[in-house]
Amino acid sequence: MSVYDWLDKRLDLRPGLAKMLDHPVPTWVNWLYCFGGITFFFFVLQAITGIFLMLYYVPSPDHAYESVQYITNTVHFGKIIRGMHHWTATLIVVTVVIHMLRVFWHGAYKAPRELNWVAGVCLFLLTMGFGFTGYLLPWDQKAYWATAVGTNIAGSVPVVGSFLLKLARGGTDLGAVTLVRFFDVHVALLPLFMVIFLAGHFFMIRRQGISRPY
């Protein structure tokens, strides 16, 4: 008797699992429909590698750069773990855009799926937020100046610009406070919202089914 049978006997897993795994997929879907799932796979990969990067990373101006160098050059497989996080971050933007373009091209955002499109746009913005905040964390020249430019763009908004800039930087200057708040947003705030919106996104696609474009 397998472990699964043992658990199933006690917890009656079969109906629930069957409902989830035996969900029929229309025969007309093709590879273009995989990019949402690929994006989700990448997100899971980011969560895993991110958790492990935090094992050595220190979000302080005194240590951020050195701890990243330590991960890259000293820790076993550090280059691979950091490399996975880096490249998956880039790829996730590519797959999100392909997924979005496919949904747009097929008109899959139309009624009754408007809400799921809205959830998807929120997920897109969250992805952008991950990219923007994560870019600062290595605390090298590229990170510093990219964030200087990015927050200056926020500062150019009429009326509330200077408030937004100070909100993003945690003060007028880019420094220790900026690094810690970007870190917090990157590893706590955004993941929380990401999971909430992903749950909504998946619930809706299961309820409403895949839209047929013709």
Place this chain on the structure above:
Amino acid sequence: MAELMDEYGRPQTPGASGKQGGVTRRKFLSYGIGGIGTAIAAALLYPIVGYAASPAFSTGKEQWIAVGNVTDFSPNQPQKVEFSYKKLDGWMTVEQKSTCWVVAKDSANFDVFNPKCTHLGCAYHWDQNETKFLCPCHGGVYDITGKVLAGPPPRSLDKVPFKLEGDKLLVKGA
């Protein structure tokens, strides 16, 4: 003819099961998915475990610190030496303070002791009158060679590796 049912009680078309040699198409696909999933998980788990356990594999860099000249130590006069050296702590270089007891037997033979009592790690001292090492915590007593004479210590004083370079005495940093 009884209708073919799959394991969830749905009518089954004979072609869909593709039964051949006892392995259904469903079984084959679930093995395939399980296998690929396991391969991905292993490919991910292997570097992650190595990464997380990395410090446990590191042996640390060997360091020899000069603690004095051979002529600084007179025979049978144990001397406490305090020294400090730079040590790698993760990504940081920190100043490590350390202590050892140096006993010169003659100008070429030395004993260097770890400054902690082998009982519970208290700092012991040399008593010039009794010519013994005494630990104040629980009454551990050692002779000049580090051998336990009395009290609870389970073994002789721990020796610190050292070497002589010219007339310099170097001890191994932890």
